[in-house]
Amino acid sequence: MxxxxxxxxxxxxxxxxxxxxxxxxxxxxxxxxxxxxxxxxxxxxxxxxxxxxxxxxxxxCASIEPKIEHFALRATGLTELTERLTQADIRHSVDRVPGVPIVQVNLEDVDGNHIHIDFHSDEMAGRE
Missing domain, CATH: 3.10.180.10 (2,3-Dihydroxybiphenyl 1,2-Dioxygenase, domain 1)
Structure with missing residues (x-):
């Protein structure tokens, strides 16, 4: 298998x-x-x-300590997403993954589910 x-x-x-x-x-x-x-x-x-x-x-659904902490999606267009989140007043963070060329945008959906959207770190060029 x-x-x-x-x-x-x-x-x-x-x-x-x-x-x-x-x-x-x-x-x-x-x-x-x-x-x-x-x-x-x-x-x-x-x-x-x-x-x-x-x-x-x-x-x-009642959730005290979820067993699935998050799910992740992979994307391109880091700036577009962060601008969209800011305009919608959605709290988020942009975090580099140590030792891996990935940048995560961490956010929550309407129900509070943790999601991170993964981008290649090249998309951080000019943002730091």
């Missing part, structure tokens, strides 16, 4: 419409086709791949 990669992340939310808007408007992803499950939800796509599956729940 050979693993080929991570397929998707499944996120339960009581704020489905807000979460879809966040992933579309803030991160520039798009919602798209989803199987006709017997529960509400949305699939959020990167290109042709539905990488974030949102599942609507009636009440916000």
């Amino acid at each position: 050979k693993m080929l990669g991570l397929d998707h992340v499944n996120v339960r939310t009581a704020k489905l419409a807000e979460m879809v808007r966040f992933y579309e408007n803030v991160l520039g992803l798009r919602s798209g086709a989803r199987p006709d499950f017997p529960f509400a939800g949305a699939w959020i796509y990167i290109a042709e791949n539905p990488v974030i599956h949102l599942v609507e729940v009636a009440e916000e």
Whole structure:
């Protein structure tokens, strides 16, 4: 057996419409086709791949110490993202990964899920 990669992340939310808007408007992803499950939800796509599956729940999920601390996406356009986050007044940090040519933009979605968006460190040129 050979693993080929991570397929998707499944996120339960009581704020489905807000979460879809966040992933579309803030991160520039798009919602798209989803199987006709017997529960509400949305699939959020990167290109042709539905990488974030949102599942609507009636009440916000209780979370004291999550076992999954974050999920990460890879992107280009560091300046565009940080400007978009600043304009939307979304708290974030830009952090270099020691010893690796990666810069992370750390932020939270509408439900407080930690996400980091990874960029090649070359995109930091002229920003420091």
